[in-house]
Structure formats: structure tokens, C-alpha cells
């Protein structure tokens with residue numbers, strides 16, 4: 001079981017989060033300009049790194065905010081986490 005540090009709520013159990021994919025693959029600026037093969041590659045082809053990896057997670061059963069998480073894929077240690085959206089102030 002992973003313990004993920006939500007930047008807004010503090011440490012929470014993994015079951016409160018939903019995995020959102022690889023954080024290191026930016027969305028193409030103009031998807032309509034891509035060929036089908038390139039679009040398919042962006043949608044489906046991912047590296048499978050052994051070691052530290054940046055991931056997107058949503059605290060779906062908490063604050064519902066998206067966060068970045070650096071996780072070691074070998075040990076499952078959560079190395080760090082950060083906010084992707086600023087905290088609401090009002």
C-alpha cells in the first residue's frame with residue numbers, strides 16, 4: 001500500500017487516489033495536425049521505467065485535485081509530490 005502526500009490534505013492512503021498516467025508526456029499542442037500513427041503513439045505508447053518516475057494522480061476521494069507524484073517503480077516508494085493546481089483561497 002502506498003502512502004501519498006497530498007500537498008493539500010497531507011498523507012493519505014493510496015486507495016483515496018486515482019492514477020492518471022505518466023506526467024512526463026506533454027499533450028501535443030495541435031493534436032489535429034498529428035498523423036493517426038503519431039496520435040496513437042502519444043495515446044498508447046509509454047516507457048516502462050525502472051526507478052523514479054513522475055506520475056499524475058487525482059485525490060479522487062479527498063480534495064479531488066490533481067497532483068504530481070515522483071514514485072520509484074521498483075520499491076514503490078513515493079519520493080515527492082507537488083501541486084499541479086494552486087490552492088483555492090476563497
Ligand SMILES: [Zn+2]
Pocket residue numbers: 006007008009010059062063064065
Ligand atoms: Zn487532497
